[in-house]
Amino acid sequence: MQKSILIIGACGQIGTELTLALRDKHGKENVIASDIREGSENLMDSGPFEVLDATDYDALEEIVAYYEISEVYLMAAMLSATAEKFPMRAWNLNMNSLFNVLNLGKEKKVDKIFWPSSIAVFGPNTPKEHTLQSTIMEPSTVYGISKQSGERWCEYYHHKFGVDVRSIRYPGLISWKTMPGGGTTDYAVEIYHKALSEGTYTCFLKEDTELPMMFMDDAIRATLQLMEVDKENVKVRASYNLAAMSFTPAQIAEQIKKHIKDFKISYKPDFRQAIADSWPSSIDDSKARTDWGWQARFDLENTTKEMLENLAP
C-alpha cells in the first residue's frame, strides 16, 4: 500500500531537504509538508503544504485523518542557542509537539514516527571522545534537557504502547539549501556563506572547539534508512548515536583556504561557547552501524567542496 507521509516543521534546515527527498521517493502527492510559516520557493512548489502548529493536537489529528497519514516526521523544535533565550517556550514546543505525535501513535492513528534527538543530550560529565550510545548524559542546556526527556518518552511509548517511533541523535548539520535555525553548530554553515561573500568570517566559537558534524545528504540518507529498516532491527528506541566527522573552526577554515586562499577567520566566542563546551567532540555510532548498516559518506574535505560549489554565485 502507498504510504502517506506528514512532515511537521518542513520549512526548516532539515525539513526542507527531507521533504524533497521523501517526495522523490514516494511521489509528491503522498508527502504533505507542514509548518507555521511558508518555506523556500523550491519546497513550496514541490507538493502539498498545510499550515500546522505542532502544539495543536486537534489540528494535527484533523490533517492526519484528512490525508490518511501513516507516517509522521516531527522536525519542529526550538534549537539549542534560541532555547537558552526562551527556556519555557522551548520546553513547551519541544515536549508538547512530541507528546502530540506520540499520542497519535498510541491511538493507532499513525503507524510510524520519526523524531530527531541531538548530541545535546550529552553534558559536561559525559566522556568527550568517542561518546558511547549509553553513557553518562546529564545535559546542561534547555534544549538538551528537552531532547533527553524526549528520548525517554519515545522509549516509554514504544515499550508501553507499542508505538513504532524511531530516532537519531543528529550531530551539527551542514547544508546549502536552507540556513540553519538557531543552533550552536550554525557557524559551520555561516562560514561558507561568508567565505564566498566577504572572504572573512568571525566565529562565535573558539578555534579549537571540536564538535561532531555531518553533511546534510548523509543525515537525510540515515533518516530514510532508519525509517525503512525492519522493526526488529530497530533495537534502540530512545535515539541512535550517529557520526560522520569531527572538526574545529580552525580545521574548517584550513579546508576553505584550500579553495579560497585569502580567506581569513577571527574568533569572538559568545554564549554559545558554553553550550559547545558541554557537548562531546566525537561520537561512537557502532550501534547504528550494527543494527541498520549505517555508514557515513561525507568527510570535511568533500563537504567543503560541495558547500563551496553549490553556494558559489
Ligand SMILES: NC(=O)c1ccc[n+]([C@@H]2O[C@H](COP(=O)([O-])OP(=O)(O)OC[C@H]3O[C@@H](n4cnc5c(N)ncnc54)[C@H](O)[C@@H]3O)[C@@H](O)[C@H]2O)c1
Ligand atoms: N540542524 C541541526 O544541526 C540539528 C542537529 C541536531 C538535531 N536537530 C533537530 O532536528 C529537528 C529539525 O531541526 P532544523 O535544524 O531543521 O530546525 P529549524 O529551526 O531549521 O526548523 C524548524 C522548523 O520548525 C518550524 N516550527 C517552529 N515552531 C513550530 C510549530 N509550533 N509548529 C510547526 N512548525 C514549527 C519552524 O518554522 C521551522 O521551519 C529539530 O528537532 C532539531 O532539534 C537539528
